Amino acid sequence: MKIELLPSSVPVSDVQYLTTYLINDEIAIDCGSLGLLADLERQKRVKHIFITHEHIDHIATLPLVLSNSFEPGVDCVEVLAMPDVLQFLRNDIFNGRVWPDFFNPTLTHEPMVRVTPLELFKPIRRCNVTITPVPVSHGVPSIGFIVEDAASAVVFPSDTGPTEAIWSHAAKTNNLKAVFLEASFPEKLIDLALVCGHLCPSTFAIETRKITTPVRWMVVHRKPSDSDQVAKELESLGIAGIEMVRCGVPYWF
Ligand SMILES: [Zn+2]
Ligand SMILES: [Zn+2]
Known part of the structure; x- marks a missing residue:
């Protein structure tokens, strides 16, 4: 499985302002930075966007991606999310003011987006990978994903504070190879991290102990202004298998 955290700055750097992972160049998890990809053909290859x-x-960049990818007669992009998030997108983004209502099938002769509601713990299969939504513990209702192909499983808890369900589910998953886990804040902001449902180095370390098999711990979502400090603090904790994820670099599992 090929996974890339897309860059969110030009020129490309490892500072992460936005979140999009590409899975095998065909599936996106989140749509923070997908619409910034300079290569429009790469944007158009992505037909399934999980939020x-x-x-x-x-x-x-979801509104931009749906515009960029639309071509009459070509299969439209599918957006997959929990029902409350789909409702939010329709009410507050694609509402005819912020952006046209692409969710309205009568807007154009051909659909501009296909919408699929997700169900917690119910696996869904796209492009030869199976993706299971699992709840996590963030400031708003949020899900992470467990992504599996025939050889590997990779966990994307997305934004989360200390949490449980995704770890118990991951522990039952075969071929677990990696977790892309957030470490948003430095240790001095631990109270803020706990209040808004994020991790800092010490709570990140506690989460890693909830998986007992050896995996690669891929650190993401470091707040740009404290990115170096978070890396330094994490590295001092001696967590096995930890690495800072580079933006725009493919990782293979
Ligand atoms: Zn975030
Ligand atoms: Zn968030």
């Missing part, structure tokens, strides 16, 4: 929650760093 974890409605925070702006995870949906910022």
